[in-house]
Amino acid sequence: MDRIPILKLEDVLLVSIQVDMHDQLALTLQDDLTQKIVTTRARAVLIDISALEMVDSFMGRMLGNIASMSRILDAQTVVVGMRPAVAITLVELGLSLPGIRTALNVDAGLAVMREVLARRDEPANGE
């Protein structure tokens, strides 16, 4: 498998990483997602990593890059489903994923996303 599928659900791009990714696959996903944000005009990206048995510094950086790139393209990213053992290891590794919004599962992630998007759409008060 040399590509991770990206699904579009209304204005959300949904990615579920189900394979042990080699680095090139992670880079391809990063490129594909940024392209797809633009072509679909998605406003949010939800990345499910519940199947990932480990996240090392390379994957951590890839997730951070996706979050930053989507922000620049006016889309919000939420990473969901991180396994507890992965979270413990990441912190011990010295990687706390700053700037990445997370949620426990896809449902919670979608709720977070709706909230963020709603807040952003509120007209500025008192101007």
Add this chain to the structure above:
Amino acid sequence: MASDLETFPVRNGEDVVRARQIVRSRAMEVGFSLVEQTKIVTAASELARNTVIYGGGGEMHVERVYGGPKRNGLRLTFEDKGPGIADIDLALRDGFTTGNGLGLGLNGARKLSHEFDIWSKPGEGTRVTITRWK
């Protein structure tokens, strides 16, 4: 059951994935908890990637070690004949990188291990050994 010393090639991105899978299965055989498995697999992933990117490819040695009647562990050695590391202290600092990574790999692997040993000589190569005890 793992034999006492096994050697695997670490030449490309797919070998890095394979290295993770091998380390995972050996860590399970040693009886590591899920968190312990995840830590040593993550350390292996960092070191295997370094072997490919900075060392130009090399080998991983996997060894089950016995530190006492009830003390089992796993020792991993990553070896390459690449350009070597000029300043090991600097390379071990968080945030230092000559590539385009985060510079967390080498020191991250050290943090995730109980024992860490590095040998490197410019022009000859690099050898990193980590041990994690159950």
